[in-house]
Amino acid sequence: MAVYTEVTDDALAEFLELYEIGRLVAFRGIAEGVENSNFSLRTTDGDFILTLYEKRVDPADLPWFLGLMEHLAAKSLPCPLPVRARDGANLNKLAGKIAAITTFLPGIWPRRPAVAHCAPLGEALARLHLAGADYAPTRANALGPEGWRPLFARCAGSADTVQAGLGAALDASLDAILAAWPDNLPRGHIHADLFPDNVFFLDGKISGLIDFYFAATDLYAYDIAVCLNAWCFENDFSFNITKSRALLRGYQSVRPLAEAERATLPVLCQGAAIRFLLTRLYDWINTPDGALVTRKDPLAYWRRLRFHAQARSEGDYGL
Amino acid sequence: MAVYTEVTDDALAEFLELYEIGRLVAFRGIAEGVENSNFSLRTTDGDFILTLYEKRVDPADLPWFLGLMEHLAAKSLPCPLPVRARDGANLNKLAGKIAAITTFLPGIWPRRPAVAHCAPLGEALARLHLAGADYAPTRANALGPEGWRPLFARCAGSADTVQAGLGAALDASLDAILAAWPDNLPRGHIHADLFPDNVFFLDGKISGLIDFYFAATDLYAYDIAVCLNAWCFENDFSFNITKSRALLRGYQSVRPLAEAERATLPVLCQGAAIRFLLTRLYDWINTPDGALVTRKDPLAYWRRLRFHAQARSEGDYGL
Numbered sequence: 001m002a003v004y005t006e007v008t009d010d011a012l013a014e015f016l017e018l019y020e021i022g023r024l025v026a027f028r029g030i031a032e033g034v035e036n037s038n039f040s041l042r043t044t045d046g047d048f049i050l051t052l053y054e055k056r057v058d059p060a061d062l063p064w065f066l067g068l069m070e071h072l073a074a075k076s077l078p079c080p081l082p083v084r085a086r087d088g089a090n091l092n093k094l095a096g097k098i099a100a101i102t103t104f105l106p107g108i109w110p111r112r113p114a115v116a117h118c119a120p121l122g123e124a125l126a127r128l129h130l131a132g133a134d135y136a137p138t139r140a141n142a143l144g145p146e147g148w149r150p151l152f153a154r155c156a157g158s159a160d161t162v163q164a165g166l167g168a169a170l171d172a173s174l175d176a177i178l179a180a181w182p183d184n185l186p187r188g189h190i191h192a193d194l195f196p197d198n199v200f201f202l203d204g205k206i207s208g209l210i211d212f213y214f215a216a217t218d219l220y221a222y223d224i225a226v227c228l229n230a231w232c233f234e235n236d237f238s239f240n241i242t243k244s245r246a247l248l249r250g251y252q253s254v255r256p257l258a259e260a261e262r263a264t265l266p267v268l269c270q271g272a273a274i275r276f277l278l279t280r281l282y283d284w285i286n287t288p289d290g291a292l293v294t295r296k297d298p299l300a301y302w303r304r305l306r307f308h309a310q311a312r313s314e315g316d317y318g319l
Numbered sequence: 320m321a322v323y324t325e326v327t328d329d330a331l332a333e334f335l336e337l338y339e340i341g342r343l344v345a346f347r348g349i350a351e352g353v354e355n356s357n358f359s360l361r362t363t364d365g366d367f368i369l370t371l372y373e374k375r376v377d378p379a380d381l382p383w384f385l386g387l388m389e390h391l392a393a394k395s396l397p398c399p400l401p402v403r404a405r406d407g408a409n410l411n412k413l414a415g416k417i418a419a420i421t422t423f424l425p426g427i428w429p430r431r432p433a434v435a436h437c438a439p440l441g442e443a444l445a446r447l448h449l450a451g452a453d454y455a456p457t458r459a460n461a462l463g464p465e466g467w468r469p470l471f472a473r474c475a476g477s478a479d480t481v482q483a484g485l486g487a488a489l490d491a492s493l494d495a496i497l498a499a500w501p502d503n504l505p506r507g508h509i510h511a512d513l514f515p516d517n518v519f520f521l522d523g524k525i526s527g528l529i530d531f532y533f534a535a536t537d538l539y540a541y542d543i544a545v546c547l548n549a550w551c552f553e554n555d556f557s558f559n560i561t562k563s564r565a566l567l568r569g570y571q572s573v574r575p576l577a578e579a580e581r582a583t584l585p586v587l588c589q590g591a592a593i594r595f596l597l598t599r600l601y602d603w604i605n606t607p608d609g610a611l612v613t614r615k616d617p618l619a620y621w622r623r624l625r626f627h628a629q630a631r632s633e634g635d636y637g638l
Contacts, residue, residue: 008430009520025521027427028359031348040347040359042425106361108346111327201328202344 005037005052007095015094018085019101021045032109032197035213037097040104047104049080052097057213059098064139065212066090066100068132068189075131077124078105078200079209105208107200113231118243121199122250124206125191125227129220130255132189141192141216143275145181148174151278158285162298170274173305177271182219182264190223191215195230221261224251225268228317229276229304237303245318262319266311273308277301324356324371326414334413337404338420340364351428351516354532356416359423366423368399371416376532378417383458384531385409385419387451387508394450396443397424397519398528424527426519432550437562440518441569443525444510444546448539449574451508460511460535462594464500467493470597477604481617489593492624496590501538501583509542510534514549540580543570544587547636548595548623556622564637581638585630592627596620 007027016024022044030038030049037052053062066082070090073081080102082090091098110117141147152174159167191198193214200208224247232243251257280298311317326346335343341363349357349368356371372381385401389409392400399421401409410417429436460466471493478486510517512533519527543566551562570576599617630636 006430009427010431012427023522024427026423026425026519029350031350104345106345108328108331108343111325112329200345203342 004054005095005097007039007050007052011095015092015099016043018087018089018092019083020086021048021083021101033211035211041101048083048101049104050094050099050101052094052099054097061139061213062091062098062100064137065215067137068135068215069102069212071135072128072131073103077128077131077209078207079128079212080105105200105210107202107207109197109200111196113196113243115240115243115246116204117196117199117201118231118246119250119253120201120204120206121194121227121231122224122247122252123254124199124209125194125223126251126254128191128209129188129223135189138189138217139215141190141218143192143214143279144216144218144222145178145271148178148271148274148278151282155278155282155285159281162281162284163302166302169302170277173270173274173309176309177267177274180264180267181271182260182267185219185221185261185264186258187217187219189215190218190220190226192218192223192226194223194227219268220255221257221264222268222272224248224257224261225265225272226275228265228269229272229301233304233307237300237307239307241316241318248317248319262314265314265317265319266308269308269311269317270305273301273305277305323373324414324416326358326369326371330414334411334418335362337406337408337411338402339405340367340402340420352530354530360420367402367420368423369413369418369420371413371418373416380458380532381410381417381419383456384534386456387454387534388421388531390454391447391450392422396447396450396528397526398447398531399424424519424529426521426526428516428519430515432515432562434559434562434565435523436515436518436520437550437565438569438572439520439523439525440513440546440550441543441566441571442573443518443528444513444542445570445573447510447528448507448542454508457508457536458534460509460537462511462533462598463535463537463541464497464590467497467590467593467597470601474597474601474604478600481600481603482621485621488621489596492589492593492628495628496586496593499583499586500590501579501586504538504540504580504583505577506536506538508534509537509539509545511537511542511545513542513546538587539574540576540583541587541591543567543576543580544584544591545594547584547588548591548620552623552626556619556626558626560635560637567636567638581633584633584636584638585627588627588630588636589624592620592624596624 024043026042028040030040035056036054039050041048041050069079070082072079083101084090091100156167198211228244232240234240277298280296284298343362345361347359349359354375355373358369360367360369388398389401391398402420403409410419475486517530547563551559553559596617599615603617
């Protein structure tokens with residue numbers, strides 16, 4: 001469910017007056033997405049996505065996100081291009097929320113990621129990293145390693161209600177991961193949330209990378225670790241090294257990894273696993289029973305974390 | 320939330336092979352709708368809606384619904400046209416559900432119905448009634464007057480948990496409505512659920528009538544009564560007679576009402592109010608707390624029912 005805010009006809013008509021994108025033809029809520037309200041918008045000029053930013057996004061971050069998207073789109077990365085209003089603004093108000101119009105991207109996201117998706121994904125991720133390199137503004141990663149301890153502190157007390165012993169196990173894992181965390185790897189702007197539902201494919205090629213609202217400035221290789229977690233585990237939590245190898249090779253065909261990036265893959269992957277584990281755990285504990293949002297099981301990332309904790313080297317990821 | 324069933328890429332690709340509608344370009348879940356899973360589907364041939372029928376729709380009824388839509392579309396009513404597969408079938412299986420592809424209709428549904436919407440709505444409803452007259456198959460209205468007592472019996476015991484005294488009040492209302500129910504009015508195929516979210520407008524004109532999955536063979540004037548309930552009350556439950564007059568005049572500009580239809584508007588409107596009250600009451604009591612569907616307040620229809628119960632004649636509706 002990704003329509004949290006009702007947009008009235010009058011408000012929409014008034015909002016569209018701010019833009020030079022023709023007259024309204026169709027307007028439907030989009031079911032996908034969790035954080036914001038998204039609508040598909042058709043005008044006499046073409047197709048667009050209208051996003052209303054809901055409370056989880058800090059308005060102060062929006063210019064950075066939209067600037068990054070504009071920068072990447074200008075470098076031919078297939079990401080949504082924010083449409084500027086007649087006055088040049090790419091953010092405006094609608095129904096009491098900050099809103100943006102972006103271009104529509106064709107394609108569908110893979111419900112069942114296959115090996116064939118992983119090489120194009122790796123290539124696209126590396127292209128994203130290279131294309132973003134000269135986008136000057138930075139954004140600290142609130143959900144990066146500095147954020148994990150404070151986030152854990154907010155849900156540690158309830159961790160054992162999800163699984164007996166989980167609190168102590170997470171505490172120990174966090175200690176180990178943070179102690180081993182590399183701080184001298186190549187850095188830049190990362191997507192930080194490139195899950196399958198944020199990647200559109202068309203005829204076997206990537207046609208869209210969307211949802212840049214967790215993007216931040218952090219380790220490139222950490223972004224790869226997020227993807228390894230998101231794309232390379234099967235439903236039974238077994239790790240598919242063929243997918244992982246394809247993803248890493250695709251990435252390296254565009255941006256070869258430094259020795260230190262390859263060597264630290266196991267701890268980077270543990271960090272990525274614990275990041276999603278912690279936000280899921282937090283949401284699990286804090287989502288009211290009657291809420292419209294489906295809670296995602298934090299233990300799916302506990303299983304991933306355990307895999308990465310026993311990995312010894314890049315070889316365990318197919319390199 | 321209107322995506323209950325996940326459709327995998329492979330299953331979708333295989334399904335689309337059954338049709339001659341070009342290659343897949345985009346596929347997104349649609350947030351609107353409650354009963355079924357709906358997706359917007361773009362192919363190289365154009366835009367379509369893909370519907371997966373969920374458990375509330377009886378598969379045995381689907382050929383009747385789709386046949387009616389095909390019949391109405393052939394008479395230029397702006398309703399979705401079911402697309403036939405290469406073998407001529409308009410229903411096929413996808414992701415374990417029965418599924419249909421229909422044409423895409425432009426426009427947006429009015430979030431705040433205004434007087435200006437009501438005359439076109441009335442006209443369109445009358446056109447729907449006339450266009451359907453020579454569609455031979457019939458479908459009994461399971462949610463028509465014969466269905467109200469059995470439905471009430473399934474939730475009467477819990478009615479007082481919604482509002483003290485509601486059970487006895489509904490019992491008495493049902494007796495009065497059923498005793499006064501007219502049985503000699505003009506009959507034919509009715510939409511039976513023409514709420515604002517099922518009516519698209521474009522540039523002030525109706526561009527789409529959708530969601531025929533409550534359609535049935537019943538009194539034409541009862542369909543008008545559903546619309547009067549759905550379109551003519553303000554948020555404070557006051558009845559807007561200007562809207563009602565516009566709706567009825569619009570209807571009569573296409574299909575003049577018989578004297579008996581006009582005279583029985585108050586009881587028909589009570590019937591329509593109690594029909595939605597009962598299904599909402601049933602859902603209210605039977606929807607689990609953690610469900611993804613927003614429960615609609617049954618008391619909104621109790622307020623409407625009280626208005627109609629004090630109406631004396633067609634004059635109370637602006638005629």
